[in-house]
Amino acid sequence: MNIIDFLLQHSPALIVAIPLLGAFLTPLISRINNKARNIFVILILGLTTSIVFLLANDVFAGNIHTYVFGSQDLALPIVRILFEVDAMSAFMAIIGSILALVAVIYSWAFIKENTGLDKFYTLILLTTAGMFGMVLTGDMFNLFVFLEITSIASCALIAFWTNKGKSVEAGFKYIVISSIGALFLLFAIALLYGQYNALNIATLANAIQFSFLDKIALVLLIAAFAMKAGIVPMHMWLPDAYSKAPASVTIVLVGATQASLYGVFRVCFTLYGNTINLSPASIGWIIVLLGLITMLLGVAMALIQSDFKRLIAFSAVAEIGFMFLGIGAGLTVLGNAEMMAAIGIPAMSGGVFHIMNDALDIGLLFLVAGAIYYATRETSLDKLGGLARNMKYTTVFFIIGLFAVSGIPPMNGFASKLLIYESTFQLNPILSIVAILSSIMLLAVFVKVFHSVFLGPSLPKFKEVKEVPKSMLIAMGIIASIIIVFGLFPELIINNIVEPAVSALVNYGDYIREVIPTFTGGI
Amino acid sequence: MSMLETLLGTFQTGSGFWNPIVWIIVAALVFLITYILRGFGNKKYKKGTEQVKSFLSGNPEYEKEKMHVKGSNLFWGFTESLKWIFDILHKMHTGNISDYVLWFVIVMAVLFLLVGLM
Numbered sequence: 001m002n003i004i005d006f007l008l009q010h011s012p013a014l015i016v017a018i019p020l021l022g023a024f025l026t027p028l029i030s031r032i033n034n035k036a037r038n039i040f041v042i043l044i045l046g047l048t049t050s051i052v053f054l055l056a057n058d059v060f061a062g063n064i065h066t067y068v069f070g071s072q073d074l075a076l077p078i079v080r081i082l083f084e085v086d087a088m089s090a091f092m093a094i095i096g097s098i099l100a101l102v103a104v105i106y107s108w109a110f111i112k113e114n115t116g117l118d119k120f121y122t123l124i125l126l127t128t129a130g131m132f133g134m135v136l137t138g139d140m141f142n143l144f145v146f147l148e149i150t151s152i153a154s155c156a157l158i159a160f161w162t163n164k165g166k167s168v169e170a171g172f173k174y175i176v177i178s179s180i181g182a183l184f185l186l187f188a189i190a191l192l193y194g195q196y197n198a199l200n201i202a203t204l205a206n207a208i209q210f211s212f213l214d215k216i217a218l219v220l221l222i223a224a225f226a227m228k229a230g231i232v233p234m235h236m237w238l239p240d241a242y243s244k245a246p247a248s249v250t251i252v253l254v255g256a257t258q259a260s261l262y263g264v265f266r267v268c269f270t271l272y273g274n275t276i277n278l279s280p281a282s283i284g285w286i287i288v289l290l291g292l293i294t295m296l297l298g299v300a301m302a303l304i305q306s307d308f309k310r311l312i313a314f315s316a317v318a319e320i321g322f323m324f325l326g327i328g329a330g331l332t333v334l335g336n337a338e339m340m341a342a343i344g345i346p347a348m349s350g351g352v353f354h355i356m357n358d359a360l361d362i363g364l365l366f367l368v369a370g371a372i373y374y375a376t377r378e379t380s381l382d383k384l385g386g387l388a389r390n391m392k393y394t395t396v397f398f399i400i401g402l403f404a405v406s407g408i409p410p411m412n413g414f415a416s417k418l419l420i421y422e423s424t425f426q427l428n429p430i431l432s433i434v435a436i437l438s439s440i441m442l443l444a445v446f447v448k449v450f451h452s453v454f455l456g457p458s459l460p461k462f463k464e465v466k467e468v469p470k471s472m473l474i475a476m477g478i479i480a481s482i483i484i485v486f487g488l489f490p491e492l493i494i495n496n497i498v499e500p501a502v503s504a505l506v507n508y509g510d511y512i513r514e515v516i517p518t519f520t521g522g523i
Numbered sequence: 524m525s526m527l528e529t530l531l532g533t534f535q536t537g538s539g540f541w542n543p544i545v546w547i548i549v550a551a552l553v554f555l556i557t558y559i560l561r562g563f564g565n566k567k568y569k570k571g572t573e574q575v576k577s578f579l580s581g582n583p584e585y586e587k588e589k590m591h592v593k594g595s596n597l598f599w600g601f602t603e604s605l606k607w608i609f610d611i612l613h614k615m616h617t618g619n620i621s622d623y624v625l626w627f628v629i630v631m632a633v634l635f636l637l638v639g640l641m
Contacts, residue, residue, distance in 0.1 A: 176620050176623075219631060240618070297612065342537065345537075414541075457588050457590060490541065
C-alpha cells in the first residue's frame with residue numbers, strides 16, 4: 001500500500017485528527033516564536049485541505065467511504081463510532097477546509113497586534129476540527145458532540161476581543177442560543193435512541209417508522225439545526241456574532257453555520273428520506289417558505305444597516321434563504337421521478353452550488369470589511385468614504401464580491417441563482433419572482449456599501465490610510481480567484497462537484513446501504 | 524471531449540443555457556463600441572473654467588470633502604416610503620437573548636403543528 005492509498009483509507013479520521021492534534025500542539029509551538037506558530041497552523045490546515053481534496057476526489061467518483069472507530073464486527077455490542085463520507089459530506093468538507101485555510105493566512109497580519117494568539121489559533125483549529133466532524137460523521141450522537149465542540153470554540157472566538165463589551169455580549173448570546181439548540185438536538189437523539197436502540201444515521205434511517213415520537217424528533221432536529229444555520233426568525237444571533245467577531249473568525253463561522261445547514265439536509269434527506277416520502281411536499285414547502293422569509297427579511301434588514309459588518313451579516317442571512325429555497329424546491333418533488341428530473345435536480349443543484357458560492361462570496365466580503373477595519377479602525381458606513389484611492393486591491397476584491405453575491409454575470413453567484421430561478425419558476429413563478437427581487441435588493445445593498453466606503457472624495461482623516469499587508473491580500477486573492485474560476489466554468493464545477501453532492505442527497509439509499517446492505521428503500 | 528472543450532462548454536440549466544465566455548466576449552465588444560462612440564464626443568470644452576464645474580441648481584459648490592453622501596442617506600426615498608415595514612423589522616430585533624429564544628420556541632411550535640397535521 002503506497003502512502004496515497006494509506007492516506008485515502010484513513011482520510012476520514014485524519015481530516016478530524018490532524019487539526020485536533022494541531023490545536024493541542026499550537027500552544028507548545030507558540031513557545032518557540034509567533035512566526036513558527038503561524039507557519040505550523042498554516043501547514044496543519046494545508047495538509048488537512050490536501051487530504052480533504054484527496055478524499056473528495058475519490059468520493060466524487062462514486063465511492064462512499066466508511067471508517068469505524070472501535071469494533072468492525074457490527075454484531076458485537078461494543079461502543080463504536082462510524083464516519084461515513086458521501087459526496088455531500090465531501091462537498092461540505094471542501095468548503096470548510098478552504099475557509100479555514102484562508103482564515104489563518106488572513107490572520108497572520110490581521111490579528112498580529114493582539115495578545116493570546118496561541119489560544120486564538122488553537123480555537124480556530126478546534127472549530128475547524130468540529131466542523132469537519134459534523135459533516136463526516138455517520139453517528140447522531142457524534143454529530144451532537146462535534147456541534148458542541150464547534151459551538152464552544154466559536155463562542156470563545158467571537159468574544160476574542162474581550163476589551164470590547166459588545167464582542168463578549170455577542171459571544172454570550174451565541175453560547176446561550178447554541179446550548180439551547182444543542183439541548184433540543186440531544187433530546188431528539190434520545191427519542192430516536194429510545195425507540196430504535198441505535199445512534200448510527202444509516203441504521204436509524206433503515207429502522208425509522210415516522211411514528212409520533214419520530215415526528216417530534218424531526219421537528220426538534222430541524223428547529224435546532226435551522227437556528228444554528230441562521231434561518232429567519234431564529235437568525236438574530238447571527239448578525240451579532242458575525243459583526244462583532246474578528247473578520248478571520250467570521251469566515252470560519254460561515255463554514256460552521258453551513259455545517260448546521262448540512263445537518264438539516266442530512267436529517268431531511270437521509271435520516272427521514274425513506275419515510276418523508278409519505279408526504280415529501282409538506283416538508284419541502286415548509287423549507288421553501290422558511291427560505292423565502294429568510295431571503296426577504298435578511299435583505300430588507302441589510303438595506304437599512306449602517307455598520308459594514310452587520311450589513312454583510314444580514315446579507316449572509318438572505319443568502320441562506322436562497323439555499324433553502326433551492327433544496328426545499330427539490331424536496332417538494334422528491335419521489336416523483338419526472339418532476340425530480342425537470343425541477344428537483346436543477347433546483348437542488350442551484351441550492352447546493354449556492355452553499356459553496358455563498359461561503360466564498362460572503363467570506364470575501366467579510367475579509368474586505370476586515371481589511372477596511374484594519375486600515376481605518378472604522379466600520380460605520382457614515383464615517384467611511386473615498387478609500388478606493390488608498391486601497392486599490394481591496395476595492396477590486398470588493399467589486400468581485402459585490403458582483404458575485406448579487407448574482408451578476410459572469411461571477412459564480414449568477415450560475416447558482418440562475419438554476420434556482422429557472423427551476424422554482426416551474427414550481428411556482430412567485431418563488432422565482434421573490435428570489436429575483438431579493439437578488440436585486442442585494443445588489444442595491446452592496447452598491448450602497450461601494451458608494452459609502454470606496455467612492456466619493458478623499459476624506460482628510462483617511463489621507464494616511466494604506467493598503468493592507470500582503471497576507472491579507474493573498475487570502476482575499478485566493479477567494480477572489482476561486483470565485484472567478486467558478487464563475488467562468490460553472491459546468492465544470494456543477495458536473496464534477498455539485499451533481500455528485502446532489503445525487504448523494506437524492507439517492508439516500510446508497511448512504512444507508514453502505515452500512516445496512518439489506519436496505520431496499522431509497523430512490 | 525477535450526479539457527478545453529469542457530472548459531468552454533455551454534452550461535445547460537435544464538430549461539435554458541449559460542456560457543460565461545460568450546457573455547464576456549459580447550460584453551467586451553459592447554465596451555469597445557461604447558469607447559469608439561465616446562471618441563466622437565466634443566473635445567472643445569475649456570479646462571479649469573465654469574464649464575467643468577458641477578451645477579447644483581445655482582447653489583454654490585461645497586468643498587469636495589463635504590459633498591460625500593453618507594451611507595445612511597442612500598435609498599432614503601425607498602426606506603422612508605416603506606418605513607412601517609422597517610419599523611416592524613426593527614422592533615423584532617430587540618437584541619434581547621430572551622426574545623431570540625422566544626422566536627425559537629415559536630418556530631418549533633409552528634413546525635409541531637405543521638408536521639402533526641401530516
